[in-house]
Amino acid sequence: MNQRDKPLPMTVLSGFLGAGKTTLVNHLLRHSAGQKIMVLVNDFGELPIDQDLIEAENGDVITLANGCACCSMGGDLYKAFSTALDFTPPPDQLLIEASGVAEPKRIANFAKAEPDLTLNGIVTVIDALNFEEMQSDPRVSDVIKAQISAAHLLLVNKIDRASERQRAEVEAKVREINATAPLVAIANGALASEIFFGPKITPDELPMIDAAHLSHEMQFDRWSYRTEEKIDAEMLRNMLRSLPPSVLRLKGIFCRTDKPGVWTVHKVGSHVDIGPVSRAFNPADTSEFVAIGMQNTNLSQFLDKAFSNLK
Amino acid sequence: MSATTVFSAKKIITMNPARPHVSHVAVRDGKVFATGTLEEIARWGDYTLDETFADKIIMPGLIEGHCHLMAGGIWKYSYVGYQDRVDPDGKSWPGVKTLENVHARLKEAETKLGPDEPLVAWGFDPIFLMDRRLDRNDLDAVSKSRPIAVVHSNFHLMTVNSTALSLANYVADMGVDGIALGADGTPNGELQEMAAMFPIMRRLGINLRELGRTRASIVAFGKVCNRVGVTTAADLINDLPDEDVDEMQDITAAADYPIRLLSLLNGLAQPADETRTRALELKPKSTDKLRLGSVKIVTDGSIQGFTARIRWPHHYNGAPNGIWNIVPEQLNTLVSILHDAGIQMHIHTNGDEAIEAALEALEIAKTKNNRPDILHVLQHCQMADRAQFRKMKKLGVAANLFSNHIFYFGDKHYELTIGPDRALRMDACQSAIDYDVPFTIHSDAPVTPMAPLFTAWCAVNRLTESGRVLGEYEKISVAEALQAITLGAAATLQMDHEVGSIEVGKWADFAILDDDPETIGAENLKNVGIWGTVLAGDKHEIR
Structure with a gap:
């Protein structure tokens, strides 16, 4: 094994x-x-x-x-x-x-x-x-x-x-x-x-914001978000679960308010998974999220709002 | 000229209606040369009289038409089942009747293990230990450092200790179906179904499929058969790669290997045309003692696991309908392809909806191309109603009924899974007889223990574990049950011209019994003592 x-x-x-x-x-x-x-x-x-x-x-x-x-x-x-x-x-x-x-x-x-x-x-x-x-x-x-x-x-x-x-x-x-x-x-x-596997995001490589990448996929919009603040994992989980189905996939890495270390989150539909990353916390770490959603659904607007409400 | 041996016996039950009982049987070149009185046989010429069985009963070698090679290999692990069992090497394993017994058995097994070996046990059946479920605390009391896994008798559940739980990171509620939780909300050690068991099995190296493939398992399987009077047994699913076939040929060819082994190709492991090609390729690799070329198709799951496909009104307790392993439409295609190529199929169907789908596929295939030379078999066929038996008759399809289920799971079927109406008619041997459907009965060992005379007892008495009669009408007579475990089974394996009765020209394969199953009484059929077997004239006493 x-x-x-x-x-x-x-x-x-x-x-x-x-x-x-x-x-x-x-x-x-x-x-x-x-x-x-x-x-x-x-x-x-x-x-x-x-x-x-x-x-x-x-x-x-x-x-x-x-x-x-x-x-x-x-x-x-x-x-x-x-x-x-x-x-x-x-x-x-x-x-x-x-x-x-x-x-x-x-x-x-x-x-x-x-x-x-x-x-x-x-x-x-x-x-x-x-x-x-x-x-x-x-x-x-x-x-x-x-x-x-x-x-x-x-x-x-x-x-x-x-x-x-x-x-x-x-x-x-x-x-x-x-x-x-x-x-x-x-x-x-x-x-x-x-969309099938989710945006590529690894703990060592912050999510790339590459709007051009999806440009041929006319039906979709991308969104990304960065914050220096630590995040309450349970609030995050509940917020993600309440998002409308126009959010196809969302991934992120973040620092938690209640636990040390670096954490990942990914969401697809009702499935939200939060887990630790097996590497040490780096003081320069920030929390980063990226999502793909349907076009013309005000994706950026409501995601920005939802994430700023986490504080 | 070859030598002739004549065996005398207290009574020989031949299953040949023209001469049902005789006192002597003559064997030449491994075949039955003559039956009758010594005087009649003597007129053929010189012979050697063998009186080993002078006070025994000889009947045709018993045939187990549905079991698995793993029934041999599983004994690598410690047995913790409720019923008394004897392992392939003759060691008695008294059944464990209390959780204290389980503890003692595991403690004893632990002393024989190296420091890094996990402790694995099998055969545990919580149905019989009703006071409470086995949990991780019971196993922690055996060892806190060594991982322990107790596989339940149905192979769909296991209970493990805290050390094993932490190997798989099962430390808190993970929201996974199948990881059972205790009162404190943490995993209590019971794991249900493959997804939950896999992480433990992977880390402890418990690979049940591999277990059946090993040389030791195939050898042990022969011993398991020998102990219960079986001379022909069908291993009902196998991937049969070349290296395994070579090994099986080698093992079965040995003079001391006591059975004829059939091994069926898994029909769902590759596309339909590859299955056809492989089955046709395997058939000529058959020998006198190894038979290949038939195919197994699994359509649904099990009734006790709530995974059988059953028709309206579905499960008695309201559980959702079970699972298909193949889309009915794909089954139609696969069955037609194999049927057209003359390949015999053994189709696993537990629920009546699966039986219906299989019969529909066979009807389509047989309407296009009758092929009366092939007998296809519905395996388990537990929930067939009488209309389905009539259809089997019309289509020329046989059934292998899972009579052991009546004893082991009958109460559960009556109370929980399918309810009284359908439980009382399950494994319907009398209906098979009524409509003249060729049939046999089986154990599916190691799911239930192999012992055709016990299986016959189940079909005759239809008693459940709690003592309920599960359907008076479907009981059959002792004579009919003995027929089912000999000639009936031979027919389903398309070997009834070679084995299944003691008749001139057939293989001299016998079960040697201490008691007479025809007179011991229906209720005692399971207690008939067994001396061993004779295969092609060679004696194989149980060791």
Whole structure:
């Protein structure tokens, strides 16, 4: 067993058959932005990696030229998680592509329980075109419901091929099941890796404010915030939980009023995770936060206000 | 000319209706050469008379149609179950009846460990120790320095001590489903399901799947079978990589390996066409004592774990419906692909909704392409109603019913999981007989202990642990139960032309019994003494 110096962020990608999980995974692998992504596929269909991305296949593990890797779980969760945690070089992100019938909450529990993993959210993809049809099969409707209700981020895919009416109906149905998670419409399984995994932020590298980075993603706005003041972690947690679903992801590092050291926070939907950073406090440390939200939602205005109210 | 050995016995139960009871059986080249009186057999020519079994009962070698190789390897750990058990090497492990017994057993086990070894035990069953749950304090009393993990009999739960909890940083409420909390709000040591158990298992090196793969486990598994009169056993799921197949061929080929072993390929570990290719590749690697080429498909979870897929009105206690391991639509595709290739499938279905989905997939496959040469089997098939048995008959599908569940979990099913209506009809052997569905009964060892005569006792008496009769109608006769654990099982493994009865031309595989199961009385069937077995004419006395 390898000991990691910091926990591996794990994102569960869930969604029913044909929703577009595989296309999204390939998109993320293609645009990994230098992150080493380890994909565990909890399905027995074809390993979902586009042929041109594959560098080598070694037993159950496919490696990609950009340092990413993909491994089939084959129903043996013990082996799969051990493989991911002991993998060299250690990945930066773990992405579990859940099977079409998986209940993502059960998989997410692994990240909550294992000290070497941290839950980076449950993302559920919904097929805008055949959601209604799938939902009408009583054998799987409860599974689809569970996938949607557990999600911290909802992606309605194939939006380019859906009519306005279809889109509105699907969104309304999804909102009946999950009213709080951010909901993003996407086409062809394309979504910026920063939204899927969250803005890149490491304790040694303050968040970069790079508005240009997202400029091609017309639907999104960025926001960032810096303060010299220490922060009350419980107030922060409560404030983050009360933010509207137009805030897609938020990350930060901060100093606490009640405890020493440096802390990280990340939020996706209703999931807020606060944890210590394993490095010593530096007197020059400030608290920094960065968020991505939907455009035209006054993101900066209300986040600035919410954060200044923390004092 | 090969030598002939004639075994005499007090009584030989042949399962051959033309000649159900005889006094002698002749063996040549590992096969049954003749049955009957010594006089009849003598007319074939020279023979050696072996009277070892003169005061024993011989019946066809018993067949366990659903178990796992881990039933051997698990004995690496200390047994702390409620029932008395005998390990593969013949050591008796009296059942632990109180938490004080658990403490004593663990203390004793601890003395045999090196300073850095964790203490791992298995088989614990809280259902039987009702006064209170085992918790970390009980285990801390055994050791405060050594990590301790007690795996429960269903393998879905474990209880660990404080040292193990702190290894995984389980020191406060982490809001994780499955990490149970005590009255003080901190983890009490009980961990439920894989996600919560994984961090401990990873740090203590408890890898249950690996456990079944080791040479020691496969050897021990043979001994487990031998002790209960089993000569053919099916290991119901395996990834079967080449190196494991080579090792299994090697181990089973040894003259002292006492069973014919079937091992089924996991049908959900790779895409459907790869499963087909691999199964076809494995089949010719079969030998007289190792059979490969069939595929296992797991559709749902377990009833006692509330993970079976069950139809309306769902769980008696209102728990949400269980889980699928495969989308029903994908199951249709997989089943058709394997069926068309002539590959036998054993489909795990506990709940009636899973049974329905499996039957639908088989109906689609068989409507396109009948293939009457293959017998597919619904494994567990616990909640099938009579309409589903009629459908099995129409489709030519067999069932392997989990009769041990009646004893071990029957009360829970009646009171909690599925309620009286469906509990009273579960594991419905009589319905299988009514509709002429080929069937057998099983233990799923190590989930419940392997012992086909105990399983037969369950099917005949349908008694739960508390003594309730779980459905009078579905009881079957002793004769029918004996048929189920011999020829019935052989049929589900597509080996009924080779094993399952003592008939000319079949393998000379026998169970050697101290008592006569036909006369000992239905209530005593589980108490029949076992001397050992004969495999292909060779004696394997229990050691």
